[in-house]
Amino acid sequence: MKARIAIFLVLGVAVILLPLIAPPVMNNMILRVGSLVMLAISWNLAANAGLISLGHSAFWGLGSYAALLVANKLGWPFFASLIPAMIVGAISAAAIAVITGRLKGIFFAISMLALSECLRVIAVMTPGFTGGGAGVFIDQALRPSTQTVAMVTAFCAVACGFIAYWISLTPFHYACRAMRNNESAAEMLGINPLRFRIAVLSLSGAMASLAGGVNIWYSGFLDPMIGFDLHVTILAQIAPILGGIHTLAGPIIGAFATIGLSEATRILLGEQGVSLLVYGLILVFSILYMPKGIVGTWNTWVQYRSRGAASAKVGTTKAAPL
């Protein structure tokens, strides 16, 4: 166990230091993968508790706007601005958790979709505050080097990974799983669904907002269409689905796979419409033929092989652990 944690720690530090040695062009890639890892872990956390978000761009956009506004209006620097970004994400997520109450599944998905669109309309309609539809640049004097932003992204992504790992060791994880499978039964066993829902969504919202907050410092420009882009929502769900929903490694593997696929389609086919079409097809394909994602399919395959070997030796089969 300790050895495993040590390996993770070393890997984590290596990832964080990567921008120092990698060529500058890689910064963009590190930023994209890192942000998507955060988004995917965040989405998967909510999904673990049975909450399917179709509006992660809401948190992303809130984080971006929070970071941008404290920088432009109050002159907060890069690192400090990430804290309000996270807080705004966590608070709005907690509010959504309370508002949607016991509603799950479809209702939750739809209200997240609506929330994201609602925020976009508000951002367009309040130009005095947000810069409106014309968009706004972040204070150039405050902007750190892209290398710093890439390092921070890598750090945040690794931190999110550790949080997800840590949660998977606590009873919290099992409470979430119980809620996902049967909320009434979980309630009868003494789990207060609302409290867990608020906790899990706040954490998820904070992670997604953090990703948005970091990204605005990299891109430097924000308008409502970028902040509350449906694209973010789509990416946030594709990565965990492709990698393996409800697993620890799934969102991370999925994030790499998704960025890889999007780069491949961009190089091979060009237009952006094509990559979105590919995302749609991946979603359809994964749900129908690979609902457990890359990780789940790999596990099944490994089990199948080891079971084949074991049954040849002992002639028994063991039940597949979840």
Added chain:
Amino acid sequence: MSLFWQCLVDSLLLGGLYSLMSIGLSLGFGVTRIINFAHGEMIMFGAYGAYFGSVLLGVDPLLSLPLVAILVAVTAAVVFKALIEKVLDAPHINQILLLFGISLALQNVAAILWTGDARSVSTPYSLTAFEFETLLVPHGRVIAFATAVVLIVALFCWLRFSELGRATRAVAENGQAATLMGINVSRMYMLSFGINAALGAATGAISAFLLTITPFMGFHMLIKAFAIVVLGGLGSVTGTILGAFALAFAETWVSYYVPEGNGWAEGVAFVVLLCVLIIRPKGILGQAVAVH
């Protein structure tokens, strides 16, 4: 005072379009218990169908409407059989994500085929209007309203009096009992999904001469349709119509009476949706829908 009447007339006419837009979604959900996230894309395909009918063949959108609706319905039924039927018993998450994926794919197929350019159909009646003193009633909107009313009445008659319509209602009420009565439930699912698509395409065809057509128009209409269906109560077709008029009134009122109302009107649907979810999640006329 004239502003008041103008507002009232406008919201009534818009309510007709909204009813047609969301009734298919409501019916489809009532029967299959699946929220059709690709409903907006059916509207979009309907609109493109009418557009190409008008531009390439010179056919009026109202004349191409039946053909476009049938084409979209058949395609939707095939998609249902090939993809959606497989997740009917799967967890909600699979259903939602599958439909979302289909919607995304269709949107971008359209964007690749027909580019993202905004288009619109001009008909002899799109720019003319009845004028009563200060009151202005555009012909296009009246025609759209009349078409919507005809189609909705036809739908109600079909549901009420035809054998298949009765079977559809039976399946919506209790799928298992319907199976025991000898109704082929999986065929009814496909049929109602097809009708859902046909109504969506019909909405698209009449909005072709009212709105701008883009590959991404469906998404906004989908969210409005969601708001309407949730407001009226999931699964209640009558509730949906009430919800449609309520949303139309709210939007028109906001755009007439609130400063910069046109922009804010876009957000009314989301506010309505969130409010309904807080105050009365089963909507105006909703039955208690089990949500797992």
